[in-house]
Amino acid sequence: MIALFFATEKECELIINSLSNKQFFSIKTVSFIKGKIKDVDLLLCISGIGKTSATLASVICFEKFSIKGTIVSGIGGAYPSSGLDIGSIVVAEKEIFADEGLLRNCNANIDSFIFLNSEEILLYVPHFLKTLPKGTFLTVSSCTGNLERAIFLEKNFNGICENMEGAAVAKVCEIYKIPCIEIRSISNIVTDRAELLSLKEISKASMIVQKFILEHIKLFEESL
Template identity: 65%
Template sequence: MIALFFATPIECEIIFDRLKNKSSFVLKKVSFIKGKIQKHEILLCISGIGKINASIASILAFENFPINKAIISGIAGAYPSSGLDIGDIAVAEKEIEADQGLLINCETGENSFLFMDYQEFPLHIPTSLQNYKKGTFLTVSACTGNLKRANFLEKKFGAICENMEGAAIAKVGQLYNIPVTEIRSISNIVTDRTELLITKEVKNAAEIVQKFILENPLLFE
């Protein structure tokens, strides 16, 4: 069985609709949907946003179902020098939990952190994804809405994009010895912001990566 992890329902609507023989249920307030895509048994998990929700959801999935592979998906914000554009597909080579430590300068810059306490987790890249944009993903507790901080994080970690769940699921997968792949679509370029993304931007990016997954059946092999 293959576990597909998405943070929110809007990020997995197309895949939900495509599942055959669906059965929905809730474990510890986390939503799961079992079904099939072609011949493959799928567990669709809607984890909720953030590292805590992602950790709980992945532990529940790996403890209660015969998962042999996991795919993390959804949207991501690309860093300014990544070469990624809105709507592009990005594949994680590794995930880094990037915002633990002592933050001493909210305006960011080279001395933003006095002490960094971060972990990194390698991810599995199937052969079918080798030709797509690959790189380091960062998992953060709050999306970056400051260009100076974006430049700091990008330079510090050599990262191409950020999200809020990936490192948590990657770590749990490592503990359970389950290979984890992460594929995301870019919803925005990280810069100075004063508001959240609008639903249309999220939905467009989410649709792109869902269609990509469904059109690449080798991901399920």
């Protein structure tokens, strides 16, 4: 069975609606939906937002179910120099916990950050995904709404986009020796902003990567 991780229900509505033989249930408050798409057995996990929720959800998932591979998906914010556009589908080659340590300032040109968790978690990139834009994803505790910090993060870690759960799920997959693919659609370019994304923006961006996953689910299964 393949596990699909999304932070929120809004990011996976299309996949939920596409499942046949749906079974809804929760374990320790984590929501799961079991079903099939094109005869592929899937377990959809709605982890909740952030690293702690993602870690707990993935541990519960791998302890309770026999999972042969994992797909982490949803939306992400692209860094200014990434060359990515809103709606781009991007694949993670590796994940980094990008805000664990001592941040002295956001000047990207000086030694401003003492990094406590320097581990880079490698992710699995199947052959059929290698033509898509790919690179380093950064997992952060809070979305970046400041251009100076965005430039600092992308230069310091050579990151192309950020999210709030990927590295946590990838780390647990590494411990359990489960292949992990992370594929997201870009919802925004990280810059100065005062507000969170609207539900409409989240839904519009997430539909793009959901459609891709649905169209290629057999290839995902064959590669895992």
